Amino acid sequence: MDDILIVFDLDGTLIDTSHDLLDSLNFCLSTIDLEPVEYGQLSVLVGQGAKAMLTRAFDIRSKSVSDSELNDFFELFVSHYGKNMPGKSRAYDGLDEALERLQIDGVRFAICTNKHESLARLLMEKLGMSDQFVALTGGNSFSFRKPDGRHILETIKLANGKPDRTIMIGDSINDIAATKDAGIPSIGVPFGFSDVPIADLKPDGIISHYDELTYQLIIELLNK
Template sequence: MPIPPSLPIIVFDLDGTLADTAADLVSTLNLILEREGLNAIPLASARELIGQGSRALIQRGFTLQRRALSPERLEILFDEFVRHYGEHLVDRTQLFPGTAEALERLSRRGHRLAVCTNKNEGFSRRLLKELGVASKFEAICGRDTFAFCKPDPRHLTETVRLAAGRMVPAIMVGDSKTDIDTARAADVP
């Protein structure tokens, strides 16, 4: 069914926008930090570190504690992070209150919905499925869906194209400077 030109596709970020994933991300980060002889970071403080993917989260956790991390060691820790996080993806993750109802309402009104996230696509699809909302989205695009990711504006524009078959008017809903920068660069409100 063609989308009416007056109804933009609504593209959501995932972490911190649709779902509160911080507890599971931080739990995995703290496991990595403690294995490396560093202190766990309280959830409230660690929330500030989330954004731009797991590698950045690990790097920020080390930087916060003034500990250097070689690129080789970062890759090893990243693999450990991905393995553990994948096993505990929705232990404490939940949709923000009212999210499922809002998605349903927007869908009923004729909006197509999509996700553009720096979480990997497989984790994003699984997380949204386990939270019961994956079927609401025409496209779920992660950092590994394309050869680029946010803040590159193509991550957003290609998500829209994947959801609609072509570039159509869209709105980006996110919670971070990365989301704002991506939307501005793509000329998407």
């Protein structure tokens, strides 16, 4: 069997974390009496880690914060988010079955996320999914992160994979841009947090449900 590696993004790709991210974000805003952000605004907030999400939320509410204050809010967010894991976060429909199918064909899995590594690891542990992934890297694992392709390449290295036998699945511009930078084929999913249609980002393939993630599809994309 081919030693194929699939690298997944986490939030909006593997796991629907939307409600818990929003809850922790709005908890932080509530401490300084700012109005909560709405669910429909999440796509423009998520993707570059918690600090960027907080900064964008403050911008939406026309609130300026210093670097020191931002660090304090980040710690508050991490504390609230971690204490409430896994909360409402769940794997997307069909994911578990897809992983089982692909494992039979010898496919291995890794995670490359801009989420803080400790939070990503804790979430996967709380969901009982850690053992299914041979490597996990976060937005603070290196001095670079998606959309820098080196983030994916270093994840592949940690997984003892080969770039020419790796494909990445993601939901946002950071994921697709990083795959192009790394020279890795991509599959986009439309059910995540992107603020533009996934097709506009021009991934190599698109699946609307994990039932569509097949070994045949992966082979076709790797052999393009």
